[in-house]
Amino acid sequence: MHDVGSPNTPSDKAREISGALAKLLTADAATPVKLEVLHLIAFIGEGDVVAAVASSLGDADKHVRESARLALERIPGDAAVAALANAARSAAPDRRGDYLFSLGKKDEASVIGTLIEAIGDDSAAVRHAALQGLARRGAAQAVEHFQAELKDQDAVTRPAVFTEYLRLAANLRERGHAKLHDSICREVLTNAPLDFQREQALHMLSPEGSSAHLGALLVALADQGARVRALAIRRFSKLQGDEVSKAMREAYSGSS
Secondary structure, three states, X not given: OHHHHOOOOOHHHHHHHHHHHHOOOOOOOOHHHHHHHHHHHXXXXXXXXXXXXXXXXXXXXXXXXXXXXXXXXXOOOHHHHHHHHHHHHHOOHHHHHHHHHHHHOOOOOOHHHHHHHHOOOOOHHHHHHHHHHHHHHOOHHHHHHHHHHOOOOOOOOHHHHHHHHHHXXXXXXXXXXXXXXXXXXXXXXXHOOOHHHHHHHHHHHOOOOOOOXXXXXXXXXXXXXXXXXXXXXXXXXXXXXXXXXXXXXXXXXXXX
């Protein structure tokens, strides 16, 4: 049965088998049966089995509930997205973030609205899961929500949010949003609390041999983190020209 999920399997055969498997997801079925069925459906299931899988999100066994979530994460289509979105809205706070994480791995455009909605949640962990999903999607409309979340200087999740902010920047660049990418990197370089985050921001903003962001390199030369300063020096060492020499002279004269 495991070969049904291969690329060469006819879709009608896969639907037939996944439909038969879904019928085994009854309330009185043994837990090992449910777990195996959900594992298999995750690889071959489509929208017609979503209702059966979603019913297992309320199973008494936590492992069955988790397997159902992971199955919905893999099943393509709007039906699986809707099931996860409904679960995220109705779940207890300690589970809501898991459903949002699964939504963030979906390719369907409809997930963005649900993730943005979740940013208004009272739980910082839930908001972080929503931001993580938006970062994975490279959603340009997420920038203002990241900035709002990062205003709280004392938030426990603040360092983790900066890491996701960098992920957002990278995905925005892949989608052609170069200006947003650069803006985020400069913001992280200036404000991120962890050295590796500022180092990564500089690495993304100023690739080797590029003089497009001399100002960021100069800022990084005075960074409190040795790794950030070292990267800035390596980037400067690869640059040539009067503009670079002038920037270096001004930086050193200003620090004396």
